[in-house]
Ligand code: HEM
């Protein structure tokens with residue numbers, strides 16, 4: 001392992017154990033990112049050529065692999081981020097380094113088995129064996145029950161490790177305090193998705209506890225912690241300011257996002273009061289995202305954009321703006337019940353989902369990885385920079401915006417033709433899908449998806465090479 | 480007093496403001512501690528409100544409740560009509576009977592069928608192609624009111640050479656590749672007859688759930704004329 005990490009990341013002999021574990025997680029995360037894109041491309045191509053892998057690997061399987069790979073790599077990336085900042089925040093190395101490695105191998109092994117079963121077995125008969133060992137068939141949390149339990153157990157180990165380190169260091173920062181509470185909520189929510197019920201209203205009610213209260217509450221606070229830490233390191237913002245902002249963000253994210261859950265309870269059989277509660281609170285959800293932009297831009301302005309880590313700084317901007325546009329603006333577009341009645345379950349959601357996950361969570365992971373790269377490869381300056389990260393950065397943004405724009409057109413058209421003019425039936429669906437305004441964007445999505453995949457490789461190339469050869473020495477005062 | 484969304488909204492915001500103000504009294508708003516206390520208060524109040532609403536919602540959406548009916552509704556005719564009082568489309572159950580597969584199911588038998596149907600739907604990951612109650616994937620039609628879809632009567636009964644709608648649905652589910660109606664075909668998911676019947680029962684039962692009017696004006700299309 002040591003050898004592999006050295007090869008990918010550089011000389012790691014001086015790193016604390018905690019940070020080596022971080023690199024292990026990130027290595028797997030980046031590989032899974034690639035797998036996610038590959039299956040996304042196949043799924044996108046199946047929209048255009050439905051016969052492609054029709055009997056070998058149908059759309060539901062390719063899509064499942066696409067979104068499961070996403071959830072897993074983003075979570076692994078976050079775990080890596082936590083291990084990376086832990087020595088810094090506690091002033092000591094992680095307590096259970098060995099345990100941490102074991103947890104990593106367990107998690108990676110479990111993911112590998114789940115993926116192999118998805119690919120080779122795919123589906124089972126309608127019984128509990130299938131739920132336990134093959135596929136639970138609930139979007140995003142399809143992983144069979146044994147893996148659910150395993151994942152929660154491993155999360156427990158990781159949590160214990162973080163907590164024990166904090167306790168041993170006898171030092172708790174505001175960032176760590178928020179992190180520790182947030183992680184309990186995050187792992188606890190996953191349990192809400194672990195039972196079977198024939199009542200589809202209950203099923204979706206709890207399913208959204210996991211999905212919404214993850215991405216619009218606990219993950220959002222988690223990236224608040226990670227980005228706060230990043231701002232301190234990339235720009236040198238004082239801790240007091242970071243922590244004040246973090247608390248404000250927690251107030252706003254939880255204050256709006258918890259009851260904002262109601263925007264998924266409009267049409268699943270739940271009572272009518274959710275239309276008002278969900279509509280009101282979810283409409284306020286963009287407010288913390290605006291606050292995060294203000295925070296990042298203000299800090300960067302104070303330091304006149306001076307930094308030792310260009311890519312990290314720019315990915316911080318991408319995070320702030322991507323989160324605001326993808327989650328805040330794209331989310332707001334369809335969050336009022338009067339609009340959602342028609343747009344619910346159309347390509348609108350896909351448009352929003354892609355921009356939000358990319359802006360909020362992919363960007364956060366890349367910020368942290370670039371901070372690590374700078375720490376490993378250019379610890380004493382001059383400045384971490386290259387040409388290729390700029391190409392990857394602009395390329396990924398342009399191709400993501402292209403995909404999201406295409407899906408937005410398709411989403412509006414589908415909403416209009418299938419739901420407004422049409423009667424939302426089987427045949428209305430087919431007619432709307434064959435309409436050029438839905439059909440042609442599917443080609444654009446595939447085209448921009450291929451482009452995105454290419455820039456993914458540019459990104460990987462940059463991560464492998466940046467800071468390895470001496471760049472022109474620029475005098476930069478660390479901020 | 481009847482508690483509606485407005486009362487919940489005003490109460491949670493008011494409590495957050497007031498309790499937060501009490502707990503942060505005398506503190507400067509630039510002090511991180513000020514926001515820490517507000518964050519704790521705000522999160523706690525919203526979470527407690529969610530718990531209370533969850534209990535209320537679960538009670539109102541039990542199987543056999545007004546909104547999520549008993550599985551025995553599969554013995555009745557189900558319709559979907561505009562309710563002028565509510566201002567949205569609502570399922571109408573009965574009163575006339577309409578047996579499924581020519582059989583009257585007891586409460587227990589019907590429940591067994593629904594459990595089986597749900598297991599089949601999860602085992603094949605239908606939701607990674609279709610949406611159910613509007614949630615899932617966008618590759619195939621929404622199934623919320625699939626039972627009421629006019630295409631079964633107008634096209635599929637003849638296409639599958641069936642006598643009834645449910646027979647046509649079973650045949651389609653067992654051989655969707657054979658009875659495909661456009662180029663994007665549903666794959667053969669190895670669904671046997673018993674499984675297909677359970678799924679049809681599930682779809683009929685699901686169509687009877689009150690979804691607050693989603694999808695709006697189902698089946699009343701200006702786009703499709705059979
Ligand atoms: C980073 C944060 C966010 C992420 C990652 C995210 C992601 C997603 C995803 C993936 C879906 C589709 C779920 C499915 O598969 O059925 C979705 C649905 C939705 N999101 Fe978000 N979201 C975020 C924030 C927001 C915010 C802040 C709002 C509102 C202002 C919002 C409003 C909605 C709505 C209304 C839907 C339901 C769409 C439908 O009815 O089909 N989201 N979100």
Ligand code: HEM
Pocket residue numbers: 037038040041043044063066067070349350351353354357358362445446448449450452453615616617618
């Ligand atoms: C090569 C680029 C990509 C392609 C071609 C692609 C393609 C697709 C396709 C075809 C679907 C299925 C949509 C449907 O059900 O109709 C999908 C869903 C999804 N993808 Fe991607 N994707 C790509 C990149 C990404 C990235 C980078 C992310 C985020 C990190 C992402 C997140 C998602 C999510 C959250 C969904 C579920 C959306 C929903 O249910 O609303 N994808 N993608």
Ligand SMILES: [Fe+2]
Pocket residue numbers: 212216260261263264
């Ligand atoms: Fe949400």
